[in-house]
Amino acid sequence: MTKEAFTRAVEERAKRSGFTRALYETLDEYQAEERKVTELPVACSRGCSYCCHQMVCVFPEEMQEITEYINRLASPARRSLREQAREILGKWQEWFKIHIRVSPRQVHNPIELARAWLWKPCPLLQQDGSCGVYEARPLVCRTTTSDTKCGTLAYKQKGHAEQARLKCEVWANNLQVERSTSHGVSVVVPLHHYLTTKPHKL
Numbered sequence: 001m002t003k004e005a006f007t008r009a010v011e012e013r014a015k016r017s018g019f020t021r022a023l024y025e026t027l028d029e030y031q032a033e034e035r036k037v038t039e040l041p042v043a044c045s046r047g048c049s050y051c052c053h054q055m056v057c058v059f060p061e062e063m064q065e066i067t068e069y070i071n072r073l074a075s076p077a078r079r080s081l082r083e084q085a086r087e088i089l090g091k092w093q094e095w096f097k098i099h100i101r102v103s104p105r106q107v108h109n110p111i112e113l114a115r116a117w118l119w120k121p122c123p124l125l126q127q128d129g130s131c132g133v134y135e136a137r138p139l140v141c142r143t144t145t146s147d148t149k150c151g152t153l154a155y156k157q158k159g160h161a162e163q164a165r166l167k168c169e170v171w172a173n174n175l176q177v178e179r180s181t182s183h184g185v186s187v188v189v190p191l192h193h194y195l196t197t198k199p200h201k202l
Contacts, residue, residue, distance in 0.1 A: 001037075006030055006171045019179060020065045023172055027142060030168035040165060041147040047129035050150030051141075051161050055117035057110070057188035058138040059180050066124075066191075067200045069136035081132045082202045085123040085195060089202065092123075092192045113190070123195055123202075138191075139176055143169040 006026060013022030035042065058066070070078060099107050099116075106112045124132040131137055146161035148154040164170045180186070194200040 001030060001034060001168065003167075003171045006168055007175065010175060020061045023139070023175060024065075024136075024142065027139075027168060027172045030171075031166060034166045034168050038166070042145045043147060043149040044145050044161075048150050049121075049125055049129040050155070051144055051146075052122045052125045052129075052131070053119045054122075055114045055120075056122050056138065056140060056191045058140070058191055058194070059176060059188055060183075060185055061180070062138040062176075063189075063191070063194045063200055065136045066133050066138070066194075069133050070202070081124070081126075084126065085132070085202050088121060088123040089192060089196050091120075093196055096192075110187075123192060139172060140188075143173060 009026045009029075010019070010022045013025055016022075017025070034040075070081065073081065095116075096107060106116055122131075126132050131141070140163065143166075144161050144163045145165060146155060150161070164173055195202050
């Protein structure tokens with residue numbers, strides 16, 4: 001497993017499915033192989049949503065993947081996802097309108113924004129603790145894991161999950177940044193913003 005081989009695999013897949021999906025598929029494959037070799041413990045499981053209570057930021061191509069995934073959902077599932085997300089997004093919009101006037105720095109500074117939105121659920125988090133767009137979840141979610149179960153004393157003592165614990169996750173992040181930079185995109189944008197503006201508005 002090398003960075004060069006990872007990059008080639010993404011490039012080959014991208015010819016058939018586009019860059020973002022190719023990156024995700026390759027990452028899934030390499031994560032499985034690297035975890036076998038390193039035996040790196042991962043306590044994350046369906047319904048574990050501790051990390052889903054914060055401001056999630058994504059690149060434009062990732063948001064496009066999420067939007068397309070939502071549009072492909074069967075009507076009942078899509079309607080349920082939108083109704084639940086709109087409730088959370090409504091609170092976001094109210095907060096944003098107030099703070100853009102009285103505290104613009106907090107709204108535009110990524111660190112301060114993240115602090116302000118810590119412990120608030122992602123709009124796409126379902127009531128059962130699962131991700132409503134799991135197959136299309138962004139890279140930040142795909143590369144964040146914990147070796148202890150969220151909410152336990154051991155987890156709280158540690159304080160947080162970790163991002164990019166595997167080499168292939170670092171490669172994936174670097175490729176995404178390089179790709180975005182080459183397209184003139186240098187920053188990620190809060191998922192909340194995308195989901196309340198066209199063409200991604202729910």
